[in-house]
Amino acid sequence: MALGTPHPPSRPPFLPSPPSSPPDTVQEEESLHFPPLTKQHVKNCAFSSWHARYKKITPRATVVKPVGEGFVRYLLADGIFLPPEGERAEWSSESEFDDDGTTLGSRIQELRCKTSSNAVSRSDSESDGEDEVTWDEDEDDVCKTDPATAFPELDKRVKEVLEEYGAVTPKLNWSSPRDATWITTTNSLKCVTPGDIYLILKSSNFITHDLLHPFEGCVSPTPALSSASSSSSPNALAANEVELVLRKWVDFNPSMEFRVFARRRKILGISQRAENYYEFLAPLRERLTALIQDFFDEKLRSTFPDENFCFDVYIPKPEQGRVWLIDINPFAAHTDALMFSWVELLRLDPHDPIFIPELRLVSEDEGVHTFSTKPFSAHMVPRDVVDASVQGGGAGIAAFAKKWRDMLEQTANSTDKSEAKNDDSVVEE
Template identity: 55%
Template sequence: MEDHNTPFYYHHPPPFVLSPPASETSSPSDSPSSTAVTSTLGFPEITKEHIDNCAFTSWHPRYRKHVPKTTIIHDVDPEFVTYLLSDGIFLPSEHRDAEWSSDSEWSDDESQNVSYAKPVESNADSDIDWDADEDEVSAGPTAVDPASAFPELHQKIKEVIDLYGAVTPKLNWSSPRDAQWITATNSLKCVTPGDIYLILKSSNFITHDLMHVYDDCISVPEQTRPDKVSLVLRKWIEFNPSMEFRVFVRDRHIIAISQRSEAFYSFLSPLKSRLSKLILSFFLDSTLKNSFPDPDFVFDVYIPKPESGRVWLIDINPFTPRTDSLSYTWPELLAISPTLRLDSPGPDQLWPEEPQFRLVSQDEGVHTFSTKPFSEHMVPSDVVEASVKGGGVGIAEFAKQWKEMLDKSETSADMRSDSQSRS
């Protein structure tokens, strides 16, 4: 599940560079954490039904009252999916004031201008070519203006933003957390359609959803891509990262809870028991325990204020190696017997036993403090510049120029070596 960095890819690298996000499922189709590892570790078999049950559009209607305000745009245009998978980043002209985030050690400049596409006519009869290889899906040399390529969707997005003020985007499963470094706010906050297009197109996790979401499913070995794609726009909320937690469920029992953030927070330890009880109560009161279709799953929650008792359901993830186990290892989680965890009060209305609950220790927090989240997905500014250039100048051209520079460097080194030998 480790990623392998490469200097040539920015938008949609080949499958082997994808790595699991902290909140979603994401992994390469040919990574070690595939079917063989799943069966070896003792995971339940991965089915298409389980993956579909964890799609936001599947579970949101059932638990709507426990989820922050959200608007779902169902079955987006095929042109939108093609746009997301195409090379380069072209934003609508109305987004002309946007800038690349300068909060990145990879950028040499204070900010970098984004390329803006000229409007072109969209092909209303076009379909998504799901049979094409990932590196063959390309917009070509012509820049596509989203406002004209899929005008109805573009207008719907504007209306939702007008309603909420700002939104956080995601597709059926993943949110583009790995690409938030590229935004002006260094967050998932989007205030224009261009913000949404920029962050979705820049995300490896989104590409995984579109290209490899059914990898390793036993029931559909030939299908790796979703039949329908929906755009989920949640009202922007400034989350306190210390209050985000991931909960692991096995046989409809909570077996473990993990802090989501990699930072150390000294005030969390005294709250541990209180937080555990809140999550356990939510698990029962929301009917999540018995109403979710699968007995094994992973869900994420946010607790704004422990004293208020309110718990928000943020996401539901598959119980598979592709889901980040955070403070645990998957072998540790699979070794926990669900029968040892008690999810309901005893006769005295006290919790007889709480599930394992891991927080980041002070030493771990110091270790991760200097590392930016998802830094493996950031790239040198030259690559970003190459990816947004139109007129056919993109990643392929950048790779060619890079190879020419390397060849020239090697030639110069050989000439110096020969000269020194003769002298």
């Protein structure tokens, strides 16, 4: 399901103020290069590659691998089809409501019920007629009514994990569907039913990126794809390598999440992950920096197979000194640099004797601006709308609106013809 643009950073990079007499920055930027990114480096950052090694310092999680081709096809197929009504939990009373008091979840459920009832009605009408009609899409309709029929073993395992954890946060090999939380009733990654998991994964561009483009930019030659691959793209992930990660739901305090950039086994910089301003963080700057530095030295510096990588940590209570490892990402341009820019990070020399890693926090002025733009807002509309919006003079939006009206008229005409045909059949009988 293509929504928005593929895997963009969550916000524009932070750029420092230029010096009063800037050097030849064009030549400097042209000379900056990322360390070679290999396919093995990307694989080393996959959750299952490092989770067992750091299990004691990572929140509880279960890895389901392989997920099967049926599940991969389901994630990449157009449209959203969820398990039957019985597989859905009651929606939270704290969910946000639309203007008419109807939740998004209720609307999805209503649509699914209509789809199911239409399928039943069609089946009944077919059995009453004298001539049996063969539908090429019969099997597909069953999967749309209950998509889990295409991956029953995975669905069974998902239910077992949910029964054990109560609620989970899903992700694939590298990415969590953070760009799709807008489609959930809780506006978060919390999932309590299989349908919650399938809905948020299927609505995420980050998940699509994991499936189709995880090895873009790698310098190592890509071998021929195996028959298990779900796509002909040379940068796609083979279906037998796709993993579903179900992490036990923890209500993290977003103010205490940080991203750390490491190069040549030295910390380059540390960035706050949340886009909001938290007044209490500034006095904790030295304490937080020391905790993260000690954590890196003791747990990651000599144990992670690559010398260049990025990792996310969570510090629930700075006074207790506990640091949790949340994720590991490649040291590459598609990893969000957050409060830094990659130009800055690549200029830093961590082996300089006077170098001290900087912890960057959102300032009060910067925090005010985050309220004007909702995170991942580009993913909340169809990609055609995003493409149209970047065309100048309003021509793109006008063309899209005309195309949309034509599609609606075509659909209405098809429906009218179908209904007229059914009426004629009834009259003839």
